[in-house]
Amino acid sequence: MNGRLSSILRGVAVYGLPPAIAFAVVIGLWEAYVAWRDVSILVVPAPSDVWERFFDDPGYFWEQGWWTLYEATLGLIAGSAVAITLAVIMAHSRPVERGLLPLAIAMKVTPLVAIAPVLIIIFGFGTTPKIFLAALLCFFPMLVNALIGFRDVDSGALEFMRSLRASPWSVFWKLRVPSSLPYLFSALRITYPLALVGAVIAEWFTGNRGLGFVVYSAAQNLRTPELFSAIAVLAVIGVVINIALSLLERRVLFWHESVRSTR
Amino acid sequence: MANETQHVRLRGLSHVFTDGREPLHVLDDVSMDVPHGQFTSIIGPSGCGKSTLLRIVGGLLAPSAGSVRIDGAPPRDAQRRHDIGIVFQEPALLPWRTVAGNVRLPLEIDGARRRGTEAESLLNLVGLSEFRDYYPHQLSGGMAQRVAIARALAVDPTLLLMDEPFGALDEITRTAMRYELLRIWASQAKAAARKTVLFVTHSITEAIVMSDRIIVINGRPGRVVADTAVELPRPRTQEIERSAPFLDYADHLRGLLDGAAA
Numbered sequence: 001m002n003g004r005l006s007s008i009l010r011g012v013a014v015y016g017l018p019p020a021i022a023f024a025v026v027i028g029l030w031e032a033y034v035a036w037r038d039v040s041i042l043v044v045p046a047p048s049d050v051w052e053r054f055f056d057d058p059g060y061f062w063e064q065g066w067w068t069l070y071e072a073t074l075g076l077i078a079g080s081a082v083a084i085t086l087a088v089i090m091a092h093s094r095p096v097e098r099g100l101l102p103l104a105i106a107m108k109v110t111p112l113v114a115i116a117p118v119l120i121i122i123f124g125f126g127t128t129p130k131i132f133l134a135a136l137l138c139f140f141p142m143l144v145n146a147l148i149g150f151r152d153v154d155s156g157a158l159e160f161m162r163s164l165r166a167s168p169w170s171v172f173w174k175l176r177v178p179s180s181l182p183y184l185f186s187a188l189r190i191t192y193p194l195a196l197v198g199a200v201i202a203e204w205f206t207g208n209r210g211l212g213f214v215v216y217s218a219a220q221n222l223r224t225p226e227l228f229s230a231i232a233v234l235a236v237i238g239v240v241i242n243i244a245l246s247l248l249e250r251r252v253l254f255w256h257e258s259v260r261s262t263r
Numbered sequence: 264m265a266n267e268t269q270h271v272r273l274r275g276l277s278h279v280f281t282d283g284r285e286p287l288h289v290l291d292d293v294s295m296d297v298p299h300g301q302f303t304s305i306i307g308p309s310g311c312g313k314s315t316l317l318r319i320v321g322g323l324l325a326p327s328a329g330s331v332r333i334d335g336a337p338p339r340d341a342q343r344r345h346d347i348g349i350v351f352q353e354p355a356l357l358p359w360r361t362v363a364g365n366v367r368l369p370l371e372i373d374g375a376r377r378r379g380t381e382a383e384s385l386l387n388l389v390g391l392s393e394f395r396d397y398y399p400h401q402l403s404g405g406m407a408q409r410v411a412i413a414r415a416l417a418v419d420p421t422l423l424l425m426d427e428p429f430g431a432l433d434e435i436t437r438t439a440m441r442y443e444l445l446r447i448w449a450s451q452a453k454a455a456a457r458k459t460v461l462f463v464t465h466s467i468t469e470a471i472v473m474s475d476r477i478i479v480i481n482g483r484p485g486r487v488v489a490d491t492a493v494e495l496p497r498p499r500t501q502e503i504e505r506s507a508p509f510l511d512y513a514d515h516l517r518g519l520l521d522g523a524a525a
């Protein structure tokens with residue numbers, strides 16, 4: 001038998017089995033409780049009802065999920081692009097940092113989801129308000145992580161480059177950018193889920209498509225199996241994003257302790 | 264600038280750090296002349312300002328008073344000509360680059376001169392050609408420090424500033440590296456082409472074995488308390504560490520370091 005394959009199988013058994021069992025137990029208890037107390041399907045559906053509703057029309061849920069993922073991803077890209085650009089400027093200029101950081105912190109402590117209705121008034125019912133809200137939620141964690149990342153460079157390596165009169169440009173590309181990657185990855189692990197939150201909440205208010213819309217309209221009409229199906233798809237999207245980020249991180253940050261220590 | 268006979272000229276250097284709660288006076292009125300090709304060690308107790316002095320010479324820190332001239336010009340000119348190579352106590356390699364990539368780094372920096380040496384031959388020089396594709400985390404401390412030395416040599420600088428380059432190594436590696444560096448330094452065919460080395464160390468043995476001259480700094484703020492020529496024949500091998508003249512030098516230096524600290 002192929003050694004690599006068997007080691008992968010062992011990995012799946014060791015790391016995949018315990019959560020799978022835990023998940024099955026939770027679903028089993030839920031199913032049993034609903035049957036035992038005879039809970040109304042209008043309040044909490046049994047997992048089997050959710051399962052039935054989902055497989056009644058899986059394409060519908062995946063399509064709505066696709067919209068949400070699309071808006072969240074565009075929001076993530078837009079928010080990160082602005083945040084990283086500002087972080088670059090702030091990392092090179094203390095006055096700019098002093099000017100902008102308080103504003104960014106004010107943004108952080110504001111529950112930004114409250115802005116959702118305003119965004120819809122401004123941008124209408126298309127994808128723009130969803131992308132905008134997702135971008136807003138991503139902005140602060142990305143800014144702070146990128147700023148710390150660009151600053152947290154090895155002082156010996158920096159002095160070595162300075163002793164050759166390296167320009168800020170080459171210090172940035174050869175030293176600051178690679179040094180910041182671990183921080184950017186931790187930021188992504190926070191901001192991608194936040195982008196999903198932003199997209200879903202904006203969808204509540206616009207009522208045409210996306211999982212946020214499905215959740216909202218299903219709740220309005222007490223179609224709880226549909227509501228739970230939508231939530232399950234959101235959970236799957238979240239897990240898949242997390243796994244994808246982990247795999248990417250392993251490839252890109254092979255040199256960093258955080259990745260090496262898990263080997 | 265080439266008509267200057269001294270490579271490095273320090274006049275009345277003093278430095279006060281003012282970023283702490285109280286101003287910290289670390290160097291006081293340090294002057295010296297270092298001719299081209301000389302191997303000079305700077306020795307002194309911890310905290311007397313040796314690293315600060317080296318950073319000032321390298322143009323990484325502006326002194327509070329006094330002047331630094333490298334080939335008759337401020338350090339920034341030498342920096343611009345890529346004429347300074349620095350090695351610190353920690354190798355400070357870029358962990359995302361291979362050994363060869365780290366050695367090549369200086370040649371990728373804007374304005375790198377074409378006279379730079381190929382990474383290949385530098386790795387040969389430090390005995391690491393087989394490890395060219397390794398990453399820093401796959402190297403031992405001694406190997407990483409050899410990469411740092413190769414990197415400092417990549418632009419073929421005339422002035423090497425070394426701040427306790429073997430300070431983080433174990434005794435055995437450290438002794439081996441000492442003679443290795445001497446070999447590299449002496450590998451220049453013509454003695455006139457040899458690099459000027461300013462070598463900071465805590466080790467009396469290291470200072471005597473390697474240097475043409477030893478400068479003792481002591482006190483707070485640090486001052487030059489002695490400036491001794493080491494007249495031992497080259498090439499030097501480990502036997503020298505048991506020779507009578509070596510032991511005399513060691514006694515003499517020990518006396519200077521103890522006496523001034525008291």
Ligand SMILES: Nc1ncnc2c1ncn2[C@@H]1O[C@H](COP(=O)(O)OP(=O)(O)OP(=O)(O)O)[C@@H](O)[C@H]1O
Nearest residue numbers: 280282283287289308309310311312313314315316
């Ligand atoms: N950037 C800095 N800001 C403030 N104080 C500093 C700074 N760098 C060094 N010092 C202080 O200056 C003094 C001399 O430091 P320096 O590193 O030059 O000593 P050293 O002789 O190299 O010591 P060691 O042998 O332990 O390396 C120390 O008291 C240190 O705390």
Ligand SMILES: [Mg+2]
Nearest residue numbers: 313314315426
């Ligand atoms: Mg020091």
